[in-house]
Amino acid sequence: MDLDYNGGNTTTTNKRVFHRIGGGQSVNDTSNQHNHQHQQNQKVCYHWRAGKCNRFPCPFLHRELPAPPPHAYLNGGEGGAKRGFAGNDSSSFSGRRGGDGFSLLTQLEGHQKVISGIALPSGSDKLYTGSKDETVRVWDCQSGQCMHVINLGGEVGCMISEGPWIFVGLPNVVKAWNTQTNTDLSLDGPIGQVYALVVGNDLLFAGTQDGSILVWKFNAATFNFEPAVSLKDHKMAVVSLVVGANRLYSGSIDHSIKVWSLETLQCIQTLTDHTSVVMSILCWEQFLLSCSLDQTIKVWAATESGNLEVTYTHNEEHGLLTLCGMHDLDGKPVLLCSSNDNSVHLYDLPSFSEKGKMFAKQEIRAIQTGPGGLFFTGDGTGQVRVWNSVAVPTAAT
Template identity: 40%
Template sequence: MATTTTVHQRLSLPLALSQPHRGNRAPRDAPPPVCRYWKSGHCSRNPCRFLHADAPPPPGPTVKKRPNSWVNPSCVAKPGGNVNLRPPRPAPAPSSKRRQDDDKPPASSPPKRLCGGNKEPDIFCGVARLLGHAKAVTGVAMPDGSDKLFSGSLDGTVRIWDCATGQCVHVAPMQEGAVGSLVSMGPWVLAGVSGAVRALHSGTGKELRLQGPATLVTALLAEDDDDGHLFAGTEDGVIFMWRMNQSGPQCFDEVAAGHATKAVVSLAQGKGTLYSGSADGSIRAWDVASRRCVFTLAGHASTVTALLCWDQFLLSSSDDGTVKVWRAKPDRDELDLEVHYVHDEDERVVAINGTYDPENKPVLVVSRGDGIVRVYDLPSMKQRGQIGCNGEARTISVMSPGVIFTGDASGEVRVVKWA
């Protein structure tokens, strides 16, 4: 015989809840009425099915308490009646050890850097980051006809990098110690060291040692003109000159005593005039043919870190945080210069160089003491963008169209190009 199963049985509901109330009868779970005989003092039944006590007060309305932990933190009314409808954050996984950074707000994404730069439009893209030097890079060069990049450093080495792979293929230690400056001239790579200039032919491997300086060579300038002049400024303020060709140096000249006992930090040449910047804050102009100083400019309050000849102007940078533009005075000799414009940076200016943008417009590249390299239009000096480095970029080189090389205080060589 089949057993009939009710819906209430299938749901396993209690019988008292499954049956409806009939008439005015109270449900079984209601308290019994008070015995009227007990109230008059004449009830003789024991036990009595009626209540021998005052009826309890009727229960009040049930108040449901919401635990505070159940409040949805994502639905919080804001001033003005707006409600935040973001989904709640997932609860963290249980852990017996409290993380120290649990109470810290999540770190926001860092601003986009331009190959390490900051908030300017991304006008550059990174090509390579060459790591290996243990100290500041003082020069980056690529000789003619070579697929290798050379870098010199205060760590006393010259590193050779494969341009195709970005790998270091050779490390050449300098017996004299730190490399104060490094440039290329034709197929030659020239490294300024203590008491000499070391010359390496990138094609044949021939090595030469150009003697003459008594102290560290702190600045080099190679001019691929008809005479092939190589200039070297030293730590004791003396300037030297060689004439170079494909076979090597032809003769040697000491230009002058230079800047007394202060180091020659920067060199530039324009229209037959050699300009030298010194740690004493002065700029001297030299007539190359006669080897004499024709005038001195005293416009900076600190070391003149770089010099650049552009058009009819001379640009100079300094540790005093300025870039100054010099030009010939009106109706005066071309060698008589005055300050035409002063550009202020809020940091030391470590180096400058010039190049052209993809539209062939001239730009100035300015390295700051905070590790930022800024790019400005010329002549407006409107900022175009910037490149970030791991330390102050002591050297800026422009050897290939649209490509900029920087060597910074951390020992890194960075290669970027116009995007």
């Protein structure tokens, strides 16, 4: 999510301060931070082309140059508009007349319980979905068919992808798969369910049920992840993690957000403005966004002292579950936020004006963006929906 800041009340001073304490880097999601590192060397990885790259992170690009057209591999290229993820169902989920620029492409059926993770690894034509039904399903992006069902013997608490890697949080273990080399690793150490995973600064972080954040570092020589440290400061389970501006941010059932230095792995600030579980955290430019079961989205920015403070609070009628950011087809930043009334709100940023709303049969716990305006939602029934940005006709004047 590389969202552009288009205005708002925050001063230029705050932006400057935040970039200074964050090492001069804009705050983006972890995948874009990883891509930023890739872009320092614009060569395409030879081993990736051969499907054999085992470097983590790889200093070269894991994509062809120039990039493929939007939806190329997801829709089967030209002429693929009626198969795969480019379905015929153009149902809009706008709550407003005239449409909000998004449409439903298709629905993926098969999971029996709540979807807890969705991942689209780079360089892969497969979509991975994880569920509390103890399985991960692998979907072919061209046909939209389920290709594999992986039985894991435990509820999937979370799932992310980073480059060719997929990480799955389970009770007492993190599974790591490399989709190019078919490597399958088990990372022991967590106590209880793993609820959150994130990659940053060549480290893998896992938020666990006992309130710890376990850290592993990848060893290229052994092609394994080695335990580095366990961060213990939260009093209850860690359920959300995000990396940005050389910081790790962790949200917990204990109502707090903790800010950790990625260099020292020390907690440098604790944010206590939420009054219930901090369910999801998102980095957007110089801001940190958080949502909670206390029915608020809070926007945080750095002050002159370097500490984060709330600059805006958005109130909703229900507890909030998941944040995700993307661009619409006009390049404008959009925030998606799911609520425990089974809805997802779409907001323009930074105004927080509502673009529309969608509803599911049960609450949506997983939202994931894809290339070319695609995004995916997974709800409590186990249904995964594939959405696409579409052009909205404008009235002639």
